[in-house]
Amino acid sequence: MEEAHVLKLKSRKFSDFYLCFCGYAKCEPLHSFGPAVRPNHVIHIITKGRGRYTAGGRQYDLHEGQGFLIEPEVQTFYQADRNEPWSYMWIGFSGTRAGEYLADLGLSGNNLIFSCRDIPELNVLMQNIINRNTYSVENEFLRESFLYQVFAVLSRSLKVQSLSADEKDPDNIYVRQAVEYIQNNYLEPVRVADIADYVGVSRGYLHKLFLKYVGQSPQDYLIGCRMTRGAELLSVTELSIEEIALSCGYTDPLAFSRIFKRRMGMTAREYRKNN
Missing domain, CATH: 1.10.10.60 (Homeodomain-like)
Known part of the structure; x- marks a missing residue:
């Protein structure tokens, strides 16, 4: 089980880059998700604890300050550690330019794992998105702007770890x-x-x-x-x-x-x- 706060969006105004959902969770020991396939991109950022992420036959042991990318139509599995179960925040997004923007960060393909030093700032942005949980034109534009701000923070603080497991x-x-x-x-x-x-x-x-x-x-x-x-x-x-x-x-x-x-x-x- 996990203690989670989630915002899911069913409608959208934008097509090139848009928010699908976001949230944060405190997981119980060995809490897991998957194997599952997502229709969109998802970024998880670990705020506390440890866990493991599996994608494409590769397993990554991760800890606080690291994050991982889930790509569309790729089967993945992730699980909290038994002794130090992780807490994390996540943001799901899609759009015709989502892959391009991820590539600008150095993420995609074999580069699914990263380190991030500006977690407190990202936490504030995520909370801002979740707080805008009602429908209005203003909130649609604000959520979109917060998504771009998340990527702006990642662009300056993210360090991609290219792990060639083979x-x-x-x-x-x-x-x-x-x-x-x-x-x-x-x-x-x-x-x-x-x-x-x-x-x-x-x-x-x-x-x-x-x-x-x-x-x-x-x-x-x-x-x-x-x-x-x-x-x-x-x-x-x-x-x-x-x-x-x-x-x-x-x-x-x-x-x-x-x-x-x-x-x-x-x-x-x-x-x-x-x-």
Whole structure:
């Protein structure tokens, strides 16, 4: 669980660069989010404690004063430390020029991790955004201006840490290849044995590497991809449960339904009704 304060925006006036949501949270030990895929960019900045962030098969151990970028359509997972659970603030944004502005900061691609020294100033800006939580033309423009101010502060205080995990630990390339294979094939009835064969290592060794770099087993990662896709299809299509199961790599719809309920805490039909 986490103690959180969140602002979510459902309408927008701007298209090139705009705020989607923001907030801050104090997490309990081992509180986690994901595996999940976001439709927009999200920046997290750690204000206290420690945790880990996993993206693209790479795991980063992070602490107070650091931050991380979540890119659109990339599956990620992050979790608070057991002994020093983190607190963080986050801001989600999108737009036709969002990628360009991130590149101006040196963020994107392999550069997802950064250090930031002006956290108190960013805290004030985030609170200003959250306080403008009602709809008005004035608040729309003010929230937009605060978003640009956040980027202005980051531009002068952010130090990107380019972490080439493959160079530091060659074993990580197996994980990256496995993650790419899963993301390209999880809609098919692939098994962990197929993934291990593709990468060229044993199932046991692949399991060990995934626990080290991703924080979960290959099977759990594969299931996470499939359940994320299943939830999306339940929300935006009228496909039957049987058709969705097949679309997520399950030939047995009962197996899909059982795993979906275990993962999501509700049946597929209940999820569709609530979403």
